Each structure stands twice: as C-alpha cells, then as structure tokens.
Amino acid sequence: MSALAEHEVIDRPILDPALAPPFPVAALPLLRNTQLRGNLAHAIDVIQARRARLVEEKTDWQALRAAASQIKDEALENLGALLEQFEERCTRAGGKVHWAADAAGARKIILEILREAGVDQVIKIKTMTSAEIQLNPFLEASGVHACETDLAEIILQLGDGEPSHIVVPALHVNRGQVREIFARRMGIEHLSDDPKALTEAARNYLRQKFLTVPAAISGANFLIAETGSVVVVESEGNGRMCLTLPQTLITLAGIEKVLPRFNDLEVMLQLLARSATGERMNPYTSLWTGVTRGDGPQRFHIILLDNGRSSILARKTGRQTLRCIRCGACMNACPVYRQTGGHAYGSVYPGPIGAILTPQLEQMRHAQSLPFASSLCGACYEVCPVRINIPEVLLELRARVTDEERKGLSRFFDPMYIGLRAAHAMFSRARLFHAAQRAGRIALGFFTRRDGWIHSLPGVGAKWTVSRDLRGLPKQTFHEWWQGRTRGTREQRRYRA
Amino acid sequence: MSVSADSRKQILERIRSATQSSAPAANTNGGTRQYQIRGKLTAAARKDLFVERLREYDAEVVECEPEELENAIAAQLEASGRRRFVAPPGLPAGWLVPAAWKITGFEWDIDHDLPAGEIEKAEGVLTGCFCGVAESGTIVLHHSAMEGRRIITLLPDWHLCIVRATQIVETLPEYFDRCENRGEGSKGTKVQGNAPIGEVPGLVTWISGPSATADIEMTRIKGVHGPRFLNVIVVNDGDQGSGAGG
Structure with missing residues (x-):
C-alpha cells in the first residue's frame, strides 16, 4: 500500500x-x-433488472451470442481485406476514407477537415473513440469548440465532469446535481429536478445548434464492408440530428468495428440494445452509405483508427x-x-x-x-x-x-517473488511442507484471537488483513487427523480379534 | 493527405502480420444462423404483437381497414391539434387531402428539397414505411419517396406513420431477408413505392418508439431531440391467416 x-x-x-x-x-x-x-x-439495479427480463424472453439468446462472436472472429481474421473493401465501397459512394495509426494522427486529420470547412464550432454525438484520443481538449486548444449533444455528455461537459460508463456516461450524477449544473450553465432560474424538465431544458439548449452548426463528429457502432455503410445506434435523436443536418460529417471509427455483411446486423442489433440499456431495440438506429444527394451531409469523411488495436x-x-x-x-x-x-x-x-x-x-x-x-x-x-x-x-x-x-535482478528484492519461490520449494517436498505447517501453526497462534480469526498481521501479511480477516490454522491438519484415525481403527481391530 | 497514406500502409501491414498465422477464413456468410430466423405467429397475431410492442414504447397506435385509411389519417391529424404538416413527395394524394373529411385547413408542405428552416416550422409529418418488425416494435424507413428524406421524420415533433399489415414481419432476420430477397417472404408482398426489394439499402433508419433518454437516473423520458410523439396507423390489408412475412 x-x-x-x-x-x-x-x-x-x-x-x-x-x-x-x-x-x-x-x-x-x-x-x-x-x-x-x-x-x-440505483442506476445499475435498474439496467440489470431490465436486461435480465429481456434476455430471458429471448429463447435463442445463446445462439445469437455464438453467432455474434463467430461473425466478429471472422471479421478480425479478415480485417485487412474487409477494411480495404469498406474503403473501396465507401469511396465509390462519395465518402472520403482516412487512416490514422495513432491518436495524434486522427486528431490532426480531424482538425484539417474542420479548418478546410472553415468552422469554429462542431456538434458531436457521443463517441468513446473521440474520448480515447482526447479530441475535445485538442480541438478547444486549436480554436474549435466541440459541443456535445448526448444528454449525459452535456451534463458532463457543462458540469466539468468525466464519463464513468460507456453507455450511460453520467450514471454517477443524480437529478439534483443535474438541475444544479443546468441552472448554472444554461442560466435558467427556475428549473425543477424532474428529469422531464431537465430533458426539456437540454432540448431547447441544443435545438438552435443542430440547425446552425455546419459540421458534426460521430463515432460508429458498425461499419459494413459489403456496402461501405456506417451504422450508429442511439436513443435521443441527437445522433440523427448530427448525421442529417450539417453539411460536413466526420466519423471516427476503430478499425475493429467492421462487419463483413449488411445482414450481420440482424444478429448485432438484437444483442446490442438488450445488453446495453435493457430495451428490445433502441429508439433510433441510422445507417448511411457515403453521400446521398439531397439527403444529409454532402461531405462525408471517415477516419479508420488503429491506436494500438492491431x-x-x-x-x-x-x-x-x-x-x-x-x-x-x-x-x-x-x-x-x-x-x-x-x-x-x-x-x-x-x-x-x-x-x-x-x-x-x-x-x-x-x-x-x-x-x-x-x-x-x-x-x-x-x-x-x-x-x-x-x-x-x-x-x-x-x-x-x-x-x-520479474525481468531484472530487482526481483530478488521483491518479498512476493522470494515468498513464492520459497513456497514452490516447500510445496514440492512433503517433509518440508509438514514442517512448515507445524511452524506456521505456532507462529500464527500468536495472532489468532479467541474467536478463531486473525484480524491483523504484521509486515507483508498486513496486505491481506488490512481489508480482510483470516481464519486461524486449525489445531490439526487433515493428514494428522487421518493418521490418527487409521491408527485407531487398527487398534480397534486388534481389540476385537 | 500523406499522413493518411502513410498510416494506411502502416496499419494494413500491422494487420497483415497480426493475422498471418490465422488461415484466411472462408466467407461463411454469417455462419449457420442457428438463431431464430422465421417467426411462428399467424398474420393476425403478428400484427397484434407489433401493436402491443409499439404501445410499450409509448407510441399511439390505431388500426383500420384499407377503405377507412383516409378517414383514419384525417382523424389522427385532427386529434393532434396541429395544422401544418410536411409530407414526402410519394404519398397517395388521398392521404393528404382527405376528401371525406369535413374539416379543412390542414396545411401541407410537400418536401421537394425544402430547407431545414421550413421543415422546422412544420408541426408534424406523415409517411409510409418499408417494413415493421413485430418482435421489437420497430418501424424501418428506407427513405424512398413514400418515406421521404431523413430530415422530415426528424425535425417535426409529431410523426404519423402508416404501416400495412402485410409489411409487418415477426423477427428482425425476416426483415433482412426481405431486403436481400433471400426468403420466400418477399413474394406476394404489396410494398408500394418503396426501394426495390432485393437491393441492400443505402440509407436506413430503424425507429423503435419516440425519441427517448434514460440518462438521468435511468428514468426513461420520452422525447428528447427526435419527434416526441410517434403515432402509427396499422392498415389491415392482409388476407387474414396467410403469412406475409414468410
């Protein structure tokens, strides 16, 4: 410690x-x-109960899990070819595919695109990958304000907090705390702590941004190699806003997100919402393929991020x-x-x-x-x-x-290493083992209280007892008891004879 | 961008060396699909399940016979208390000007590339759909002329969606089969004005209830940024008992 x-x-x-x-x-x-x-x-109990109920009603749940892991394994085995296929199809549909070997590379590409688009503000759908590359502080320092639009992310951004869960990032914040943050940062004087009122406040706060900010950043739940499509799964509609309204859309996706085929989604979409939020299906799932003329962003960039995945x-x-x-x-x-x-x-x-x-x-x-x-x-x-x-x-x-x-010489100064080496020697020789048991019984006897438990130990032993009690050693080992027992029966036999 | 080109080469090389030892997997086409593909319900039960699941999401659902559809639409529009609606260009004219309906004064904006500001002014939207999935209460839009651009089902606060009973499938895999024309399901379906069956769609929105969040204490709140109200009219157009979804 x-x-x-x-x-x-x-x-x-x-x-x-x-x-x-x-x-x-x-x-x-x-x-x-x-x-x-x-x-x-509280939050975990609610999700857990909902998930359990919906998984139970799904009689083919285990078959779906097996199929999903098979699909993902197949995708990972063919990752290089699938990414190239995705790139080719997405490009053909009007998207621009970028590759980033690490976080710095991805941040640089995103900033270049935003500079080219000439924007100083960008709206964002919740993406853990962008948090992974610490995008927001980087953009902020480069003069571009990144505005989060997921309710939980707004709570954290306005409240200067950090995410504590990948699906429900503000899981640790309660309604009273949200009320305080919103009232202070949105300048609303009379705001109740009813989640309904708080949600309404977020809706009003963001509406104008959705309609005016010309660029958006999203993550991706799935990439489809077969079609070059991208899939985003969400609840609130902020995702659809970001994917539909701005002129420029930038998607940041880990390379492992790719699935071979469109119909692989029939497995993934049945598993994801039930596992994540305990719903049969999340309110909104969007799929798009490059650029669609007249519908949605006319400039679409996707960045395929490695950052340690390979x-x-x-x-x-x-x-x-x-x-x-x-x-x-x-x-x-x-x-x-x-x-x-x-x-x-x-x-x-x-x-x-x-x-x-x-x-x-x-x-x-x-x-x-x-x-x-x-x-x-x-x-x-x-x-x-x-x-x-x-x-x-x-x-x-x-x-x-x-x-x-354990690579260097320093291991010889590590009590854990020395202890385990000693244990190795001891456990492999019966005579030594029995001697150690007898010695241990005597030594631990000093620390064993009357209730049969050891509540505190000195030295390395304290690492255990600082948070747990340890049962004292019994007066007799199994071996000793067994030997006594067989001796006894032999004597009885002799007596009977 | 040279950064990107260098990275591309580097990433693909790393992936190749990481996957070298594993034999190139055959395209197994999704494995053996051991999970449930086909539904087991009759057409009537399938429709009932769809309605029940939608209601669990807080969607308003009514049913009607095909000849009653225009009246049903008018009744819904009237009951919404809204006047200004947007519609995709491919809807049957009868849906927009309900001749049998006495009350007039509905204002329709037909979306021929309307600017976002105009769509934002609409109080509601009326569309068809590609498919309904009963098990999860999901409405699928492929954004054809009957369903419109993505923006029109996003900005208005109230969405009225017409789903024909023959468009309802029981399971999600049945929807995917319908897209790829692999199952028997697609034969005999009367999907009108939609993207051609047998093609993987380029734009899809799966809608399961009105927009919602549970971000504050896991309390589900209806209506955040998408339409806060989802109303559905299910049209009983199927021959009762025959399986339309396969």
Whole structure:
C-alpha cells in the first residue's frame, strides 16, 4: 500500500492511462463517496433488472451470442481485406476514407477537415473513440469548440465532469446535481429536478445548434464492408440530428468495428440494445452509405483508427477483446465496478472490458494495475453478448504484467517473488511442507484471537488483513487427523480379534 | 493527405502480420444462423404483437381497414391539434387531402428539397414505411419517396406513420431477408413505392418508439431531440391467416 502515500487523494478523476494513479489509489476517494455509490447502485439495479427480463424472453439468446462472436472472429481474421473493401465501397459512394495509426494522427486529420470547412464550432454525438484520443481538449486548444449533444455528455461537459460508463456516461450524477449544473450553465432560474424538465431544458439548449452548426463528429457502432455503410445506434435523436443536418460529417471509427455483411446486423442489433440499456431495440438506429444527394451531409469523411488495436489483434488470447461492441453489460454485472464506478479505472473505458482493453491499447506501458482490479468471478463473461472470455484475458494480462516486473535482478528484492519461490520449494517436498505447517501453526497462534480469526498481521501479511480477516490454522491438519484415525481403527481391530 | 497514406500502409501491414498465422477464413456468410430466423405467429397475431410492442414504447397506435385509411389519417391529424404538416413527395394524394373529411385547413408542405428552416416550422409529418418488425416494435424507413428524406421524420415533433399489415414481419432476420430477397417472404408482398426489394439499402433508419433518454437516473423520458410523439396507423390489408412475412 506504499502507493497510497505517493499519490495525493484526487478530486477530479484522471481518465488518461498515462497519468492516472493505480486502481486501488484511484478507487479510495470513490469508495468514501457515499452519494456517488448510491447513485451508481440505483442506476445499475435498474439496467440489470431490465436486461435480465429481456434476455430471458429471448429463447435463442445463446445462439445469437455464438453467432455474434463467430461473425466478429471472422471479421478480425479478415480485417485487412474487409477494411480495404469498406474503403473501396465507401469511396465509390462519395465518402472520403482516412487512416490514422495513432491518436495524434486522427486528431490532426480531424482538425484539417474542420479548418478546410472553415468552422469554429462542431456538434458531436457521443463517441468513446473521440474520448480515447482526447479530441475535445485538442480541438478547444486549436480554436474549435466541440459541443456535445448526448444528454449525459452535456451534463458532463457543462458540469466539468468525466464519463464513468460507456453507455450511460453520467450514471454517477443524480437529478439534483443535474438541475444544479443546468441552472448554472444554461442560466435558467427556475428549473425543477424532474428529469422531464431537465430533458426539456437540454432540448431547447441544443435545438438552435443542430440547425446552425455546419459540421458534426460521430463515432460508429458498425461499419459494413459489403456496402461501405456506417451504422450508429442511439436513443435521443441527437445522433440523427448530427448525421442529417450539417453539411460536413466526420466519423471516427476503430478499425475493429467492421462487419463483413449488411445482414450481420440482424444478429448485432438484437444483442446490442438488450445488453446495453435493457430495451428490445433502441429508439433510433441510422445507417448511411457515403453521400446521398439531397439527403444529409454532402461531405462525408471517415477516419479508420488503429491506436494500438492491431497490436491486440496479434495476441492469441487478447484478440477476442476486439470483438467488443461497447454495450457496457460487463460493467453493470461487475461487483468491483459496482463499488467504485468508472473513474477508478483511469481510462474512458472502465469496468471489466476497460480492465482488459486499456492496458492492451497502451501496449502494457500503462494501466498495469487494471488486470488485477477483478475478483475473476466471471459475471462479465456470462453477460457479454459477443462472448469475450474476460477472466481468461485478465489472467493472461496479469501474467504479462508480472513477467515484465520479474525481468531484472530487482526481483530478488521483491518479498512476493522470494515468498513464492520459497513456497514452490516447500510445496514440492512433503517433509518440508509438514514442517512448515507445524511452524506456521505456532507462529500464527500468536495472532489468532479467541474467536478463531486473525484480524491483523504484521509486515507483508498486513496486505491481506488490512481489508480482510483470516481464519486461524486449525489445531490439526487433515493428514494428522487421518493418521490418527487409521491408527485407531487398527487398534480397534486388534481389540476385537 | 500523406499522413493518411502513410498510416494506411502502416496499419494494413500491422494487420497483415497480426493475422498471418490465422488461415484466411472462408466467407461463411454469417455462419449457420442457428438463431431464430422465421417467426411462428399467424398474420393476425403478428400484427397484434407489433401493436402491443409499439404501445410499450409509448407510441399511439390505431388500426383500420384499407377503405377507412383516409378517414383514419384525417382523424389522427385532427386529434393532434396541429395544422401544418410536411409530407414526402410519394404519398397517395388521398392521404393528404382527405376528401371525406369535413374539416379543412390542414396545411401541407410537400418536401421537394425544402430547407431545414421550413421543415422546422412544420408541426408534424406523415409517411409510409418499408417494413415493421413485430418482435421489437420497430418501424424501418428506407427513405424512398413514400418515406421521404431523413430530415422530415426528424425535425417535426409529431410523426404519423402508416404501416400495412402485410409489411409487418415477426423477427428482425425476416426483415433482412426481405431486403436481400433471400426468403420466400418477399413474394406476394404489396410494398408500394418503396426501394426495390432485393437491393441492400443505402440509407436506413430503424425507429423503435419516440425519441427517448434514460440518462438521468435511468428514468426513461420520452422525447428528447427526435419527434416526441410517434403515432402509427396499422392498415389491415392482409388476407387474414396467410403469412406475409414468410
């Protein structure tokens, strides 16, 4: 826990993996924030109950999950060819396809397009990929104001907050807090905290922007290689506004978003809304193909972003991470996320998927604490609509982090390393093992209270007892009991004879 | 843009080396589709399910016989309390000027590339659709002349959509089959004025209820930026009992 002392308790969450403190440190202030935890628990309970009901009524759910993971695996195996096919079809339909190897490249391309269009303001549909490349602060610094239009994103943008969930980014904010932010930033004097009134305020606030701002930025839920089409899934209609009204549309999409065929959507669209928001279908899903004359933006740019994804593609176990369709079901199911919320993960991708995605996107240079932020209970795997075996990837990443740490000579000064080497020697020799058991019983006896539990240990042992109790060792091991028992029966037999 | 060209080469090279070891997967055409493709309901039950699911989304739904459609439209327009409507260019004239209806004074803007400002002034919009999906209560627009440009079903606050019972399929895969003309479903359907069946559409909007959000405490609020009111007239045009959706 020495890390605790190195970092001051933070007020504003840091969602940049390069700068964020390790998970246990970032989690502490959140665990003490009872308001936040209350908001979180309420919202998660609501989504979980709705999802469970709608998944239950779907009798072919497991077949859909199997099909979805198959489609995604096929897409990933053929990724290069599918991206080229997408590029060719999208270009033929009037779109302009750009490629960005990293975040800086993507930001540069977007700014160039906006400069060319001569705009100083751009409207945005919620896109986690743009948060990943930290687009908003970059545009702001370059003189272009990026105006978020998703209700949750407005709450965060106006309230100077950070997203804590990939589907419901302002999950941690309650109605009273939203009322305060809107009243202050929109200059509305009398505003009730009724979600209906708050939604109305957002509608009025944005209407004029939708009609006047000439450029928009979106993400993409799916790219269709067969047709060169892009699909965006949303609820509020702000997405449709951004996709339809401006003259210039810029879409930023991770390279893993591509699907081979149009009718692959018949699987994905059945899984996504049920998993994400617990609805049979989200209110609006839009598909467009390049530019349609007379309908919607007449200039369409799409940026295909790598930013670490191709390195994940190369890993045998890790590759399945790229199946993710960003539904957020894993975070809603996760007992760890439920306690800390999203900010502890130090990345725009929180929860179990964040714990495997972030360190891999960072190519294991940052966020090494995240694979350990899990109890490996497997609830995330069970709900994942594309069957990502998150616990399996977590274990692989833990091994990679540990291997990395154990490379140099410094490992000989690591108590954990020395302890495990000693355990290895001990567990492989019965005589040593029994001796250690006897020694341990005597040593731990000093710390075992009358109730049979150890409540605190000194030194390395405190790492365990700081948050958990440990059962004291029993007076007799199984071996000892067994030997006593067989001896006894032998004596009985002799007696009877 | 040279940045982009360099990146393209770099990304494709990285992908190639990452996928080298895995054998190039055959185009499996979506695998074996082990999930439910065909619906099991009769035409009447399918229509009932569609209506029920739409109502669960807070959409207003009425049903009528084909000969009653114009009256039903007029009744809906009247009950909406709105006067100014926009319509796509491909609607039957009878839908717009309900001759049998005594009350006049509806103002129609036919969308021949109307500017956004004009469409914004309309209080409502009337359209057809390509398809209805019963299981999820979804209306699918392909933006043909009967459904109009995307903007007209977006800016007005009130959307009245006409769905013929023969346009309703039970499952989402049945809709996709209808698009690609793979299933038997497309034969005998009376889809009028829509994009030709058998072609993958270039523009699609799937609408499931009025616009909504649950961003504040997961409380579902109807009507954020899209139309706050979705009204649907289901026209019973099918021969009862025969499966139109396949």
